[in-house]
C-alpha cells in the first residue's frame with residue numbers, strides 16, 4: 165500500500181481516502197462505525213479493532229490518509245489540535261526534559277507548555293528560532309523536543325525546517341512541526357527532517373469549520389506505537405461521526421488549498437497597494453521574514469495573511485464593523501473568509517509584554533482567505549476601508 169501511494173499525487177490521495185474499502189456492500193464511500201467494541205473471533209483472539217478508545221475504523225481511514233499525505237509511517241487522530249500537542253508532551257517528556265518552542269507559536273501551544281512547565285511536568289523555553297544565536301543557545305541545553313511552527317501565527321514568519329531539524333538532531337532532540345497553516349499540500353516537514361508532524365484538523369484539513377480534531381503523524385512506526393499507548397491510556401479519541409466528516413472534508417483539500425491561495429495572493433496585492441494599510445505580512449512578500457526560505461521550502465505561500473491598519477487605534481472596531489462578508493471569528497482554514505484580531509482573540513492568553521516581544525501589535529489583523537469569489541472579498545475590504 166505504501167509503495168503504491170508514493171506514486172500517487174497529493175490530490176489523489178486526499179480524494180481517495182477510504183474509498184473502495186467496503187467488502188460487505190461494496191459501498192464506495194466507507195461506512196461510519198460508531199460501535200465502541202468489536203466481537204472477538206474466538207477466545208483470546210481479538211480482531212484488528214477491540215475497543216474504541218484505542219482505535220476504530222472511521223478514525224483509521226483519516227489516520228491512514230493523512231499519514232500518506234505527510235509521508236509518515238503512521239498517525240494518531242485526536243479530539244482537537246491541542247490534545248494532539250498535549251498527547252505528544254505527555255508521552256515524550258518527563259520532569260527533567262526540556263521543550264524548545266518558538267516565541268511566536270500558536271497561543272494555545274504557548275499556554276499549554278507554559279502552564280504545564282510551571283507545574284513541573286517538564287521544562288519549556290520559548291525562543292526566536294529565526295535568530296541563530298538564540299537557537300544555538302537553546303539547543304545547547306539539550307532539549308528532548310523542539311517544536312517548529314512555520315509560517316508562524318500571526319506574522320507568517322518562515323523558518324528553515326531542514327536547518328533547525330538538523331541542529332536539533334545533532335543534540336539528540338526530536339522535532340515536532342505544527343503544519344496546520346501549510347497542510348501537506350504546500351509543505352512536507354517529514355521530507356525536511358521532522359520526526360513528528362501535527363495539525364489542528366479543525367482548520368484546513370477539515371476545511372468547513374464544523375468539527376474539532378487534531379492529528380500526529382510519525383516518521384517512524386515505533387514512535388507512533390509508543391505514543392498510541394499513551395493515547396489509549398489517557399483517552400484522546402475523536403468520534404466516528406467527526407472522523408467521517410473529516411475524511412469527507414479531506415477529499416477537497418488540494419482543491420481548496422490551491423484556490424484559497426490564489427484568492428489570498430490577490431488580497432495581498434490589494435492591501436499592499438492601499439494607502440490605509442501600514443504593513444502586510446505574507447510569505448510571498450520579500451519584506452516578510454523568511455521569504456527566501458518560503459520559496460525553497462513551501463510549494464506555495466498559503467492563504468493566511470496579516471496586516472496593520474494605518475491610523476489611530478479607534479479605527480479598528482469601525483473597520484471590523486463595516487465588513488459584510490469577511491467574518492470576525494478566531495479560526496482559519498475554512499472555506500469562508502475569517503478575520504481575527506490576535507491581541508484580543510487568539511493571542512489574548514499571552515501577556516502584553518510577550519506579545520510585544522513577538523511583534524504582535526494591537527493594530528494587527530489576520531485574515532484567513534476562503535473560497536468566496538475574490539472580487540466580492542476585495543469589494544468588502546474596499547468599502548470597509550472607505551469607512552475609516
Ligand SMILES: *Cc1c(COP(=O)(O)O)cnc(C)c1O
Nearest residue numbers: 244245246270342344364366377
Ligand atoms: C488552531 C491551532 C491549534 C490548536 O488546534 P485546536 O483544534 O483548536 O485545538 C494548534 N496549532 C495551530 C497552528 C492552530 O492554528
